[in-house]
Amino acid sequence: xxxxxxxxxxxxxxxFGNLDYNDVGAKALxxxxxxxxxxxxxxxxxxxxxxxxxxxxxxxxAAHGAKVLHGLDRALKNMDDIKATYAELSVxxxxxxxxxxxxxxxxxDCLTIVIAARMGAAFTPxxxxxxxxxxxxxxxxxxxxxx
Ligand code: HEG
Numbered sequence: 786x787x788x789x790x791x792x793x794x795x796x797x798x799x800x801f802g803n804l805d806y807n808d809v810g811a812k813a814l815x816x817x818x819x820x821x822x823x824x825x826x827x828x829x830x831x832x833x834x835x836x837x838x839x840x841x842x843x844x845x846x847a848a849h850g851a852k853v854l855h856g857l858d859r860a861l862k863n864m865d866d867i868k869a870t871y872a873e874l875s876v877x878x879x880x881x882x883x884x885x886x887x888x889x890x891x892x893x894d895c896l897t898i899v900i901a902a903r904m905g906a907a908f909t910p911x912x913x914x915x916x917x918x919x920x921x922x923x924x925x926x927x928x929x930x931x932x
Contacts, residue, residue, distance in 0.1 A: 879931050
């Protein structure tokens, strides 16, 4: 089981407490689709992804980015059992959506970059370490069904 210190718990809560889910979710997903274009293959039904401008102004992508962030909310509220919390979501991504699990890491790196840019100097190495730990646990839980 993953152990969280009080400091780590409060860092994670404060990052999410100050987050604009719609903006950060959209920016992180757009960045992922632009930086790693092969991730676009899962969003064929989302409309125009022709270039970066199209992706950045695609309302379906923005809405999905927010949905993904709200998905992370569930991990935040269940920090001591993220694996069980994501069991169903892991099955969905592997068996129905067939998302390559490497992509979880790519999206989480994009999310880190968007949050770092917003937080600026407040995104200290300690904050980054805690946030990376949180995302690593999320990525591992989402990948559970693939193991
Ligand atoms: Mg996924 C659906 C969360 C990474 C592609 N994703 C969803 C849903 C959630 C979610 C909450 C809605 C599930 C439902 O409708 O019951 N996704 C989620 C998280 C993360 C992640 C927390 C990782 C941090 N997803 C991810 C990645 C891809 C992807 C990396 C592809 C590159 N997700 C994807 C697709 C759908 C979802 C294609 C279905 C979208 C739809 O058809 O509406």
